[in-house]
Amino acid sequence: MINLDTPTTPLAASNAGMNPKHQDEESVSDETIAELKAEHEAELEALEQEQADELAALETEWSEQSESLESDDESAWLALDTEKQSAVDALHAEHEAETSALIAQQEAATDDLITELDGAREALEAALFAEWEALEAQLTEEWNAAEAAGTADDALAADHQAQREAQEWDHADQLEAFQQEYEAFLSDQAAAQLEERETLEVEHEAEWQAHEDEFNARINALEEEQQQAWQAFEEEREAAFDELEDAHKEARDALKEEQENEWEEIVGDAGDDLVKGSKDDDELTGGDGDDTLLGSNGNDTLDGGAGDDFIWSGADANGKDTAFGGEGNDVIGGGGGHDFLVGGDTQGSVSGSDIIFASSGDDTLVGGSWMDLNQNGIVDIDDFMPENEAPTDNNDSGDKNNGSDSEPTDADTTDDTSGETEGTPGDTLWGGIGDDHVFASDDADIVGAGVGDDIVYGLGGDDTIFAGQTGDDFIDAGAGDDKVYASKGDDTVYGGDGDDLIYGGNQNDLVDGGSGNDELYGGKDEDTISGGDGDDTLTGGAGEDRFVFSTNSGADVVTDFDNHDDVLDFTGTGLAFEEISATATDAGLLLSWDGGSVLLAGITEPADSAWFDF
Incomplete structure (x- = not known):
């Protein structure tokens, strides 16, 4: 909690000092602290480089395996395609040979039939000619006899002419009937041959379909086999990277714990800490306990951790500060510049009733958890953060839940994003001068927009929201039975x-x-x-x-x-x-x-x- 010696206003905090160290650190020189910080930074850089090399080696190994698997897949597809094309060529040649043989057979049969029919026509024509000669001989003999008897006359001549014409008509009918039979034989044979060719085509189509079915089945089987191989590959690859990531995290956690223990052993213990910023870009961490974190010039990052903390980002008009209250009932104040002030932490914990107030500058105030806003898709809160990054989760050790009140390296990242959101009784957030962004929590919050064109998101809970005295404000009260007072x-x-x-x-x-x-x-x-x-x-x-x-x-x-x-x-x-x-x-x-x-x-x-x- 905040005692009587703790500054309770930004003005009092601004006069509290500039060097980031504990009140009980007076016996430790700045040189010793600087040497220890440099040693820790070097150890961390060495570990990060070692882990980066291991990750690169693993990526190279799995990249080579991926290329090998892709090559095997391409070879399998090429072999199957070659086999299919060979089978297509062979079947096509076989069908052409069968079709050619059938056509040749049918043409020979047609030639034989034509030869046979032509022979029959010649025999018929010879027989008809013989009948004509016989009739002529008979009529000549009768005419000669009639002349000898003196009975040859026009009537006999007309009778003979009638017999000749009758024979001509009879011969013509026989030839026409034969021609019709001739053409019928050829037509029947052509129809039969067409049916034979169509039957052969049906057989060929069935063989083509069987060929396609066979290779389609083999294609589907190959696709399924390769998909299973790739799925197994991805699972093995993911497991390998997860295993390496777990090992890396374990190594980082071990180094962090070792360095924190060394820091506490050399610098001193903590608990209810007073941490002061300098003129540089500081990163101040309170850890567990009721801490006071006072930023100064520069783009500072302040993380109060667990406990009822007092956090003030500093009065620098150009500073872009980031403050996280963590668990507990915190008081967080912004100074000059565009500040990012969060009542919760980076991991989803929002327990505690916080008071957050902005000052000059275009600030962003978040009553709940920064991580919870991102994960639930309410808003991409990173868009509103200053250029310096959010700190990593703080997990302090020691009998008093000591805070890590140091000035770590600038390259901090947040690895653990799996925290559970806990409810709070409600936060109090006050915007200041400037165009502020205010994000309340899912509880019954009190929000004041302040001066400027402000944007307020009430989110869940029964909120009470006051628009600023001036400015065109945007207010989304969110879920809950809210009260909103525009101005x-x-x-x-x-x-x-x-x-x-x-x-x-x-x-x-x-x-x-x-x-x-x-x-x-x-x-x-x-x-x-x-x-x-x-x-x-x-x-x-x-x-x-x-x-x-x-x-x-x-x-x-x-x-x-x-x-x-x-x-x-x-x-x-x-x-x-x-x-x-x-x-x-x-x-x-x-x-x-x-x-x-x-x-x-x-x-x-x-x-x-x-x-x-x-």
């Missing part, structure tokens, strides 16, 4: 989840209640007020106000609607004036639509489209 400036206030109470203050404010049954007051001047989801009570106050509604606004009440100056804004609903019903009630005019309603308290006139914006 001068064109402020923007979002109530978030919960039943909120919001006062707009002076100037032209934007007030959005969010989810829950909210009570919203616009205050003076021209305000824009939206109740959001839930049954809200809206009061515009003095000035020409705009009340914004959505299709699911709930059952809202506007207590002081002025139908001459105020506006009912339905631009985001897609509704038209005709879709809103108006009902006169004892309490006022009730406007209803599909999904919501609003009671205009005290209004007795019929609804007028001039009141609305669609």
